[in-house]
Amino acid sequence: MAIGPVVxxxxxxxxxxxxxxxxxxxxxxxxxxxxxxxxxxxxxLAESARQRQTSIYIEALKNSALAESRTxxxxxxxxxxxxxxxxSPEKQDNTGAWRDDLLIxxxxxxxxxxxx
Numbered sequence: 001m002a003i004g005p006v007v008x009x010x011x012x013x014x015x016x017x018x019x020x021x022x023x024x025x026x027x028x029x030x031x032x033x034x035x036x037x038x039x040x041x042x043x044x045l046a047e048s049a050r051q052r053q054t055s056i057y058i059e060a061l062k063n064s065a066l067a068e069s070r071t072x073x074x075x076x077x078x079x080x081x082x083x084x085x086x087x088s089p090e091k092q093d094n095t096g097a098w099r100d101d102l103l104i105x106x107x108x109x110x111x112x113x114x115x116x
Contacts, residue, residue, distance in 0.1 A: 002082060003077065004079075004082075006082040006083075006084060009082075009083075009084040010084055013084055013086045016088070016089050017089045020089035020090065021090075022089050022090070022092055023089070083110070085103060085106040085107060085110065086103060087101070087102055087103040088101035088102075
């Protein structure tokens with residue numbers, strides 16, 4: 001979970017992908033679904049949700065200290081610096097210094113900055 005300026009950075013990264021020329025509508029990738037597929041999907045989703053509501057994991061989450069503090073509005077947050085790193089959606093173009101935009105390159109730079 002994140003709050004603060006990093007939220008805008010995540011939103012900007014998402015928008016870069018969403019609006020990229022390399023993003024394609026799902027209709028361009030998949031054939032139309034057969035008749036009744038949406039209704040079956042909704043039914044399967046409802047059944048999955050019903051099963052998850054009674055799972056041990058969900059019960060543990062509902063009874064967790066985090067859930068209790070969120071309900072009571074007493075959650076304590078730890079504030080720290082955060083940096084969003086992600087591959088460029090334009091990396092396929094291979095123009096300019098595209099290797100510098102790769103996630104691995106960004107992570108390597110961050111790692112070398114943190115080495116004593």
